[in-house]
Amino acid sequence: MLNLIGLQKFYGKKSVLNDLNFQFTEGQVYGIVGPNGAGKTTLFRCLIGLEDFAGRIQRNENAAKQHIGYVPAEPYFLPKITGKEYLTLLLEARNKSVQEDAAYHVFDIPLDQYINTYSTGMKKKLALLGSLLQNNHIYIFDEVYNGLDFQSCLMVTDIIQRLRSQGKLILMASHIFSLMEETCDTILYLKEGKFDMISERKDFASMKQHISQDLRDSQLDALFPPHTVR
């Protein structure tokens, strides 16, 4: 369980998260959608303890860092370590070991190479694999599909379903609404620091319509003046 109670976040005088209240429960997949700059990453950073904030976040476990697996939109790695060394570090930090050696190889990443030789997608897969090997209770995936090839996207969707069936709590942000519709039980639309709309699966279509109404097509008229369109 993860409970937001009046969560607020300011950067200087700028309000980014404005009195968020919501209870996330285990065995569910939650999607956070919202415009660029809406505060999705900031919310995740508050949840994992990387930011200070006002209000409260209640969790079942006290030590968040022992139970949350976070895959940031742009994972950061030390340059001169190999993929295998990175995974070993993550496991040792939690005092855990891997049962099946094959688990290291599910994404077919060149684990003996330095990470700074990896492609964007390989880095994303390595960060994801690290969080999975740790066997966390809660997973937070920020733009986890970005940079992944089609097959890996399908694998990630499958992974999320399996985590859900193990009773894990999954929070994810993505700008690809179709993937969120496919994967999530509940989608929260974060806009200007507030949950503007919260929908369960049966209401995803009306949420999509609500979000599209927020698009300001007229802005594009500056690039494509009406008289130039045939």
Ligand SMILES: Nc1ncnc2c1ncn2[C@@H]1O[C@H](COP(=O)(O)OP(=O)(O)OP(=O)(O)O)[C@@H](O)[C@H]1O
């Ligand atoms: N360290 C920081 N200092 C000051 N402002 C910040 C900082 N980090 C984020 N912000 C601001 O907070 C707001 C929310 O940013 P955040 O990265 O959480 O948005 P987001 O919803 O994840 O956006 P995107 O969809 O583009 O990834 C933005 O206005 C951003 O400029």
